[in-house]
Amino acid sequence: xxxxxxxxxxxxLANQKGGVGKTTTAVNLASAVALQGNxxxxxxxxxxxxxxxxxGIEGRDSHLYHCYVDPKTTKKAVQPCGVVGGLFVLPTHxxxxxxxxxxxNEKRREMFLRAILxxxxxxxxxxxxxxxxxxxxxxxxxxxxxxxVLVPMQCxxxxxxxLSQLVRTIKLVKNSYNKKLxxxxxxxxxxxxxxxxxxxxxxxxxxxxxxxxxxxxxPRNVRLSECPSYGQPVMVYDKNSAGALSYTNLGAEFLKKQxxxxxxxx
Numbered sequence: 056x057x058x059x060x061x062x063x064x065x066x067x068l069a070n071q072k073g074g075v076g077k078t079t080t081a082v083n084l085a086s087a088v089a090l091q092g093n094x095x096x097x098x099x100x101x102x103x104x105x106x107x108x109x110x111g112i113e114g115r116d117s118h119l120y121h122c123y124v125d126p127k128t129t130k131k132a133v134q135p136c137g138v139v140g141g142l143f144v145l146p147t148h149x150x151x152x153x154x155x156x157x158x159x160n161e162k163r164r165e166m167f168l169r170a171i172l173x174x175x176x177x178x179x180x181x182x183x184x185x186x187x188x189x190x191x192x193x194x195x196x197x198x199x200x201x202x203x204v205l206v207p208m209q210c211x212x213x214x215x216x217x218l219s220q221l222v223r224t225i226k227l228v229k230n231s232y233n234k235k236l237x238x239x240x241x242x243x244x245x246x247x248x249x250x251x252x253x254x255x256x257x258x259x260x261x262x263x264x265x266x267x268x269x270x271x272x273x274p275r276n277v278r279l280s281e282c283p284s285y286g287q288p289v290m291v292y293d294k295n296s297a298g299a300l301s302y303t304n305l306g307a308e309f310l311k312k313q314x315x316x317x318x319x320x321x
Contacts, residue, residue, distance in 0.1 A: 056311050058102075061177065062175070062176045062177060062180045063096070063172075063174060063176040063178075063179040063180060063181055063268055064180065064181050064182070064202055064203075064240060065176065065182045065184065065200055065201045065202050065203075066182070066183050066184070066201060066202065066203050066204070066205050066239055066265050067183075067184040067186055067194075067197040067198055067201035067203070067205070068080055068081045068084075068183060068184065068185055068186060068204075068205050068206075068207060069190065069194055069197065069198065069201070069204050069205075069206060069221065070206055070207055070208060070217065070218075071188055071189055071190045071194070071201070071217060071220065071221060071224075072188060072209075072213070072214060072217040073188035074188075074209070075090060075128075075188075075207050075208060075209040075214065075244055075245070076188070076207045076209065076244030076245055076273060077111065077188065077207045078105045078106050078184065078185050079207075079244070079273075079279055079283075080107075080205070080207040080244060080302075080305075081097060081183055081184075081185035081272065082097065082109045082110060082172045082185075082244055082245050082283075082288050082300075083288050083290065083302035083305075084183065084205075084302060084305055084306055084309065085097040085142060085181075085183045086110075086136075086139045086184075086288035086291075086302070086306075087290065087302050087303050087305060087306025087307075087309075088180075088181055088236055088306045088309060088310060089139050089140065089141035089142035089175065090139060090140075090141070090290060090303075090306070091306060091307070091310060092141065093140050093141060093179075093180040093181055093310075094143070094178065094179045094180055095141060095142050095143065095179060095180065095181045095182070095183065096133065096135075096141065096143045096144070096145060096175065096178075096179045096181075096182045096183070097110065097143070097144045097145070097182075097183050097185065098144075098145045098168075098172070098182060098183065098184040098185065098195070098286065099119065099145065099146050099185050099195075099196055100119060100143065100147065100151070100168070100184050100185055100186055100187065100193050100197055100198075101147065101151075101185050101186065101187040101188070101192075102147060102148070102149050102150075102151040102187065103149075103187070104146070104147045104148065104149065104150045105185075105283065106144070106147075106185040106282045107147055107300040108137045108283065108286060109282070109283040109286065109287075109288070110138070110139070110142070110144050110286065110287075110288065111136065111137055111138055111286030112134050112136065112144050112146045112216060112286075113146075113286075115132070115134060115146050115148075116133050116235050117132040117145045118132055118145075118146045118147055118148040118150075118151075118245065119132065119139075119146065119148070119151055119171075120147070120148050120150040120151045120153070121156065121159075122145070123151075123154050123158075123167055123171065125127065126167075126171045126173075126174055127174065127188035129145070129171050129174040129175050130174060130175055130263055131156075131174075132133070132145055132146070133145050133175060135244075136219065138286070138287050138288070138291045139223075139288060139290075139291060143179070145175075151193070151199075152188050154192065154193060155191050155192040155193060156165075158192055158221075159192075161220065164192065164196075165192070165195045165196055165199045165232050166194035166232075167196055168184075168198075168200040169196070169199055169200035169250040172199075172200050178257060184197045184200070184201060185204075190220070190221070190224050191198075194224075195228065195232075196237060197234075198224070198225065198227060198228040198232075198233065199232045199233045200233075201233070201236060202235060202236070202237070202241055203236065203237050203238065203239035204225055204236065204237070204238055204241065205216065205239040205240055205241075206238065206240070206241045206242070207209065207242045207244045207273075208241050208242065208243060208244065208260065209243075209244055209245045210243055210244075210246055210247070210252070210253040210254075210256040210257055211252065211256060214256065215256065215259060215260070217270075218241075218260075220312065222238075224240060224314070237264075238264075238267055238269065238310075239267075240267050240309075240312070241260060241264055241267055241268045241269065242269050242271070242272075242273060242305065243257055243260070243268070243272045243273065244272075244273040245273065245274075245275050246273060246274045246275065247270040247274075247275050248274070257272075267310055269305060269309075270308060271301060271304045271305040271308050272301070273298070273301050273302065273305070274297050274298070274301060276289075276296060276297045276298035276301075277299045278292060278293045278296035278297070278299065279296075279298035282298075288302075289302060290302065290303060
């Protein structure tokens with residue numbers, strides 16, 4: 056009898072506010088986890104395609120939009136990341152914008168991405184989904200497919216307002232479509248140690264979310280801004296930079312949380 060492959064842990068990176076380091080975190084956290092010896096799939100579910108280009112993958116004939124049309128094409132669409140061993144990418148295309156309109160009248164329209172990932176989830180330890188900066192149908196599909204949500208959050212006042220809206224959306228998805236969905240954690244990004252407001256926002260977030268807030272913070276770092284234009288995660292572009300060290304630490308902290316959760320469930 057064939058042994059059934061273990062299903063990957065699926066984590067959606069979501070924040071409806073743009074410019075908070077969401078895609079940067081998706082690319083570099085996925086890379087850091089892969090560099091620790093795991094097989095990782097990064098799903099670019101943002102039509103802007105920054106996670107695809109940020110890992111050096113562009114101009115592919117098969118991409119996530121085709122998978123929405125026919126989930127059986129998913130394995131064909133997945134591409135290895137040439138610069139990080141163990142990291143694979145399901146790239147996107149601007150055509151993905153049309154999915155929200157095309158699925159509008161479909162039954163169970165929130166379940167399409169789950170069906171897509173079912174074709175490949177047994178081949179990876181972890182799957183990270185980079186969501187678009189909105190709470191539309193693409194993000195709803197990601198939240199329905201995921202086991203948990205990781206929220207990258209910039210340390211500024213307006214981020215707190217957006218966070219409460221995202222938490223309400225997660226609760227709605229949990230109650231209606233995906234009862235197992237939970238908040239994996241919050242990552243503080245673009246952390247400016249010279250700015251007093253940064254610490255005030257961080258304190259407020261930790262007050263409400265406590266242990267859900269990662270200890271590792273991601274600083275403002277020029278190397279993090281430069282590396283996407285070279286199609287490389289920051290650990291490849293400049294492994295000694297502050298950004299690379301922070302995401303390496305974040306990857307280690309993420310994996311330790313997974314090990315601790317497994318230990319607690321025994």
